[in-house]
Amino acid sequence: MKKSKKVLVVEDEKAIREAYNDILQMAGHEVSLASSGLEALDVLALSQPDVMLLDLYMPNMTGSEMLQKLQKDRYSTMKIVALSNVADIPMKAQVLEWGVDSFVTKADLSPKQLIQLVENL
Amino acid sequence: MSEMKVNCQEAATYLGVSVKTVRRWAQNGKLKGHKVGSRGDWRFSHEQLNNLFHYDDVRQLNNNILVDIKSFLLENASKIVKNANVAHQTDLEVPKVRMTIVKKMNPSCVAVISLLSESIASSDISKKVFENMSVKIADEALQAGLTIEETIDGVMFVKKSVTKSLESSGLLLKLDSKTLTAVLNKINYLADIVSSQVAFVFHNSHQKVQEEYFNSEEKFSRVFDLAPVAYTITNLNTGKIINANEMFSRLTGYSLSELVGKSAQSAGIVPDKETEKMIKIRRQMLDKTGYISKYHRRFKTKQGEIKTLLCSSVIVKIKGEPHILTNYLERTEKQALAIEQEYIGLIQAHEELTKLSQAKDQFIGITSHQLRTPATAVKQYVGMILEDMVGEITDQQRKYLETAYRSNERQLKLINDFLKTAQIDTSSYALRKKRQDLQKTLKTAILNATPSLESRRQNIVFLGASEKLMVVFDKPDIDLVFSNLIDNASKYSPEGSTITVSMSKQNNHAVINITDQGVGIDSKDQTKIFDKFTRVRNTFTTPDNGNGLGLHWVKKILNKHAGKIMVTSKLNQGSTFTVWLPL
Numbered sequence: 001m002k003k004s005k006k007v008l009v010v011e012d013e014k015a016i017r018e019a020y021n022d023i024l025q026m027a028g029h030e031v032s033l034a035s036s037g038l039e040a041l042d043v044l045a046l047s048q049p050d051v052m053l054l055d056l057y058m059p060n061m062t063g064s065e066m067l068q069k070l071q072k073d074r075y076s077t078m079k080i081v082a083l084s085n086v087a088d089i090p091m092k093a094q095v096l097e098w099g100v101d102s103f104v105t106k107a108d109l110s111p112k113q114l115i116q117l118v119e120n121l
Numbered sequence: 122m123s124e125m126k127v128n129c130q131e132a133a134t135y136l137g138v139s140v141k142t143v144r145r146w147a148q149n150g151k152l153k154g155h156k157v158g159s160r161g162d163w164r165f166s167h168e169q170l171n172n173l174f175h176y177d178d179v180r181q182l183n184n185n186i187l188v189d190i191k192s193f194l195l196e197n198a199s200k201i202v203k204n205a206n207v208a209h210q211t212d213l214e215v216p217k218v219r220m221t222i223v224k225k226m227n228p229s230c231v232a233v234i235s236l237l238s239e240s241i242a243s244s245d246i247s248k249k250v251f252e253n254m255s256v257k258i259a260d261e262a263l264q265a266g267l268t269i270e271e272t273i274d275g276v277m278f279v280k281k282s283v284t285k286s287l288e289s290s291g292l293l294l295k296l297d298s299k300t301l302t303a304v305l306n307k308i309n310y311l312a313d314i315v316s317s318q319v320a321f322v323f324h325n326s327h328q329k330v331q332e333e334y335f336n337s338e339e340k341f342s343r344v345f346d347l348a349p350v351a352y353t354i355t356n357l358n359t360g361k362i363i364n365a366n367e368m369f370s371r372l373t374g375y376s377l378s379e380l381v382g383k384s385a386q387s388a389g390i391v392p393d394k395e396t397e398k399m400i401k402i403r404r405q406m407l408d409k410t411g412y413i414s415k416y417h418r419r420f421k422t423k424q425g426e427i428k429t430l431l432c433s434s435v436i437v438k439i440k441g442e443p444h445i446l447t448n449y450l451e452r453t454e455k456q457a458l459a460i461e462q463e464y465i466g467l468i469q470a471h472e473e474l475t476k477l478s479q480a481k482d483q484f485i486g487i488t489s490h491q492l493r494t495p496a497t498a499v500k501q502y503v504g505m506i507l508e509d510m511v512g513e514i515t516d517q518q519r520k521y522l523e524t525a526y527r528s529n530e531r532q533l534k535l536i537n538d539f540l541k542t543a544q545i546d547t548s549s550y551a552l553r554k555k556r557q558d559l560q561k562t563l564k565t566a567i568l569n570a571t572p573s574l575e576s577r578r579q580n581i582v583f584l585g586a587s588e589k590l591m592v593v594f595d596k597p598d599i600d601l602v603f604s605n606l607i608d609n610a611s612k613y614s615p616e617g618s619t620i621t622v623s624m625s626k627q628n629n630h631a632v633i634n635i636t637d638q639g640v641g642i643d644s645k646d647q648t649k650i651f652d653k654f655t656r657v658r659n660t661f662t663t664p665d666n667g668n669g670l671g672l673h674w675v676k677k678i679l680n681k682h683a684g685k686i687m688v689t690s691k692l693n694q695g696s697t698f699t700v701w702l703p704l
Contacts, residue, residue: 013494019501026510085493086540107497107533111504 006030006049007118010040010066011083012058016106020053020114027115037061041069048078051118054100055083056091064091067098079121126157126164127689142288151298167689167697186295187241190304193290194238194283198231205230205282209274223275225265229258230279237283237311241304251311255318262319273316280312313629350448353380357407357436357443360384372430372449374423390420392427403434407445411436417452429454492536499529538670542653545677554682559592559599559631559702560585560624566603567622570611578616581607584623590631592702598678599702605671606635606698613661614639614695629704630684636697642690650688651676 007029011017017033024031032049034040038061040054056063063082082100084091085107092103101121109117129147132154133140146152147163154165194201206227210220236254262272284305287293293301345352351369355362362380370376373390385391406413412435420428430449437446503526505511507519514522567583574581610620618638625632640659642650649655656669679686683703690696 013498015498016494016501019498019505023501023505023510026505085497086537107493107500107537109500110508111501111510112508114501 004028004030005051005118008032008043008049008052010034011055012036023111023114024118037063037066040066051079051121053081053083057085067095126166129163131687132165151301186292190241190292191238193292194234197286198234201234201282201286202227202230202279205278209278213274222266223271226262226275229261233315240311241307251314252318255315256322259319259322269320272319276312276316276319283308353447355445357445373420392419392421407434407436496529496533542670545674554593554595556591556593559590562596562599563603563624566600566607570607574611577611579611580619582619582621586624586626590626590704592631592704594682602675602678605675610635610637630701631704633700634697636695638695641692641694641696643692647688647690
């Protein structure tokens, strides 16, 4: 039995946010949700998840802005997965430099792959 | 592996000669080929064409005709140069005024031809002699006031004219094919030395001359101070005036000490009317082209009078730093208005273009986000049901949902492809080019393709180049080129067949051949396959395995790398796609 993880999903698109919520909960993980970078910072101030799934393109502080704001050492045990709509190669290189653990194009992820991604980090 | 044949047109491109010459060689047996089709035109194998390329040096060929060629060139040198001038002027529509300057180089061109004629018949003339001569030519061209383009074009047209006159003299016909290609290649090679050396010297000395000129204070300040036209020199980065001449002081009423160290705005000579936007546009034009001719500014003199000035600016380097050298001519208000109208027109056109370009980028950005998001959500929800995360479903429900899932996947891929096309089509599409090992990228593409080839029990054979080929290219894009070509080769070939990928160096190009044993492409379709959304129907075509964009991208990307692609193919025998990338 895999260990249950605390996952924070930061995604502005409601349908996708809730899909990720359902998929990860069904796989036995504890999920919290945020719909913008600002909201995510509020959540992070209260508790630290094991994994953060972070959409890079959102209104009210994009994922990239948020990454720059996060103090990396404060969250050193938290794994970060950057989610993008497009396979943006320069952006991928950039966010990996900011200490992101994985860069994923959302449309490439099936529910099963999402679970594997979170569990294998 | 089946042997691919090329037609006369392709052979001509490949060899760098005219189609007529290829046919003549074929008729004379200098180039082995065979006739096909109802109209009976020639076809040649690549091997045969390559044989023509791999020749011994001319020096080993003792041939009387070479002596004839030598004397022919010597006797006709002036005529050849004259013809080159005519072609130069008409082909490039060079204005007559510029041609009189270009023609100043005619004696040098005649000298090049005599040196060329010497070296065709003898191996004693070394590359060094040509290089030295090229330095001299570049110097002369500089002094005569030719631009680098005019000089290089001149060399190119002389080369063309030499080959053309040799062709029409009939002398080339008397040579056997080996000597013939040796001669033609030597001409090309020597002309290349001249042009590359000219370009190199030109570039270096041009900068040096400019810097020396501005650094030799005495000479420069005399010209600058006594010029009958008002001049200023402004630091490009700080915008501060570092020098102005007597005429400028007279024009504005300010003394030199009141101007130096200040920007025109802070010196108070530019009235408020000049907008930030105009300054920005001027700066952009300067950055882009290095100069702006004919724009106008209104300056306020010390006495408060507004003067309208017609200006021209050019970027010059002084002690390694960029500065703007500007001259000013006084104009009447009416004259200025006419110019202003022209200028405003330019600004408006510029703004509209900028807006359009921004709108286009925005459109691409929005579509990328908005179109993909709903389809991504569908993928998640249908995926959850299909992966039995929310309970069992009936077989029929599963079948329908799987169809929906696949359709949605196709939709996502189409959106992706559409975006990629839009990106590649737009001129602003930034290539992240750098000099790197091309073979490495090709090998990676082959490696990545191997699993899918294995699933079709196809073999891939790679014949690498004997040396490392460093090419300036954008890795993801060239990877896309190779992957697409290998993928196509596999897709349109039967199971168990072999795909051969080879790489070699030919005439300053890296050449990659990708050959399959597949269905081939009908000659009527061969020109169409690189167009957007073209799909040729054959036994391997299914709605799922292509969108008619792959080869369009390949061609676009290669264009942006100054490369090219050519296909030779025969129905039911296979195709070879050949890619050229400049080294």
